[in-house]
Amino acid sequence: MSASAARHLLLHMTPNGSLGPEGEDLVVVQRGEGPYVHDADGRRYIDGLSGLYCCQLGYSYGPEFAEAADRQLRELCYSPLWTGSAHPTAIELAERLSRIAPVDIEHTFFCGGGAEAVETAWKIARRYHALNGQPGRTKAIARRGAYHGLTIGALSLTDDPGLTDPYGPPAIDTRFVSNTSRFGLAPQFADDTAFTAHLLAELEAEILAEGPETIAMLIAEPVQNRGGCITPPQGYWQGLRALADRYGFLLVADEVITAFGRVGEWFGGDRYGARPDMVTVAKGITAGYAPMGATLVSTKVAEVINRPGAVLNHGYTFAGHPLSAAIALRNLKIMERDRILDNVRGLQDDLANRMAALTDLRIVGDVRGAGFFHSCELVGDLEGGGFSDRARADLIVDLIPRRLREAGLLARVYNRSAPLVQIAPPLISDRALLDGIAAIVAGTLAEASARL
Known part of the structure; x- marks a missing residue:
């Protein structure tokens, strides 16, 4: 073999x-x-x-997931979420996610995996600002050393030349700021208050240098995977929220790894007081028993992109696939029950x-x-x-x-x-x-x- x-x-x-x-x-x-x-x-x-x-x-848990899959496939094997069409299992899953998601996150755009979820968040951010009369918000901010996926757009949010250089110029104009690792830093940064103030001051300086009116979104993981499970200091995510509100960009929590219990909560950001505008998920949503990703969207953002006549020209053939949605629902049921x-x-x-x-x-x-x-x-x-x-x-x-x-x-x-x-x-x-x-x-x- x-x-x-x-x-x-x-x-x-x-x-x-x-x-x-x-x-x-x-x-x-x-x-x-x-x-x-x-x-x-x-x-x-x-x-x-x-x-x-x-x-x-x-x-x-294979037999239990197999039963859920068998029941779904016998009833409906496929239905798209395109052009005014939906199916009951995706609807039920979206409603279920809204009950456990962070505050004000009540809408779900399904996709196939984590990188697709990140690219979806970027397109939603661009569309949101354009509909609000700010099409010049074309830049993203990400953190040094972070990883958000390997598709060409998601890869643009990563600053590793070994990953990015073979594929030419980035698809997203991204600026990078420090992550929250303290290893090797000066002793004063052992204090959460001092470290948080330092990180937020650096971020705000970058925003002002670029022009706040050019920033569409900031993306960060509650616990940054690449670079080694980097946790944030107290007050950091609250500071990100304050800067997003002050300067008008969207705050995206990449929870592809940290959601669904990895750090002890349904969403990793809940552990740190995060209040994002969007959340990207995949991986644990189905516990690995089927492929699925999703971008969870706040009511503030959804109200703009759902204005009468507005269209989010974006989608995937297998997004919210009935089989994957059935597996995800069973996963959430098992996680609660057990x-x-x-x-x-x-x-x-x-x-x-x-x-x-x-x-x-x-x-x-x-x-x-x-x-x-x-x-x-x-x-x-x-x-x-x-x-x-x-x-x-x-x-x-x-x-x-x-x-x-x-x-x-x-x-x-x-x-x-x-x-x-x-x-x-x-x-x-x-x-x-x-x-x-x-x-x-x-x-x-x-x-x-x-x-x-």
Whole structure:
């Protein structure tokens, strides 16, 4: 099977030509149960990344989701959400989302995934301002190091030249401001009040330099994934809301990863007092059992784009697909019935403490995160904490990912800019499993520390 994959399957974000003609470096995941997956050779792994941050419920709810899918497909297999047409399952899901969404978010535009949700938010922002007589609002603001998707528009909101440069000029005119990582900053920024004031002052200066009348939206994740589970200081999201109101741009919370329980709330922004104008979601909305994305929209914005005669010329063939909508509804039902958020809330402090203890290791510079979402930022053998080419190759490329996998844990080892080890286990994980994950990470990084 690995050889067939090497010949025919183009993997994402992968140097496919380096897999070998027989795909010997490829893990073929064949089945799963609970928080575990099994490869084609029968080896079992803890899924420490919930697939790709989406399998909130793990892998044992298949029969229940299959029943929901079977019922939907027997009744209606497909119906678009185009030109005055809708179907009951999408309507029910949109209403259900409005009941758990942040304050004033009552409308849903469905799509196929996270990048589509982000591009939808951008088009809605542009349309909103144009209908309000401000077509000159053509710029976005995003945060340094953030990732919002790989389609050409969403990619424009990312400042990584390695991702953007191969595809030419960005499709969106974006300005970048600091994210909320404190690692390596001056000691005074350990204080939330001082750090928040610093970040908001920098942002406001950027807005004024560009011209407030040119800014359409600011997009940020409640906990920034890329760069390592970067949490905000107290008051930060309230400050973003105040600046958005003062200067008239829209505030977008990218919750593709953080929504649906990842940090202990239905929406990650709820943990930090966020009040966005739009929210982008995907991944956990279906717990990985079907593809789906959505852009959730505030009443303030919807009232403008829904004015009589106005048209949002935007859509997707499979947006709000009946099957995916049925799966999403069942996912929300299961999460409530089985008290999934309570499980995260009850165990998150223990996991945070286990992860924080890793800072005792020489190779660990910082540990960050919230809920079931944590990263270790690694420091190396060079002055200032960087890695020599040899240390990066030996430890980040080889030893750490190999040892984690040998110990039966699938986690993310990030090797762009500052190296990271990241975990995002299924939200059904119990204390023993979380302790096991932390122990595997600790053992692996202890060995890596000894080799620095």
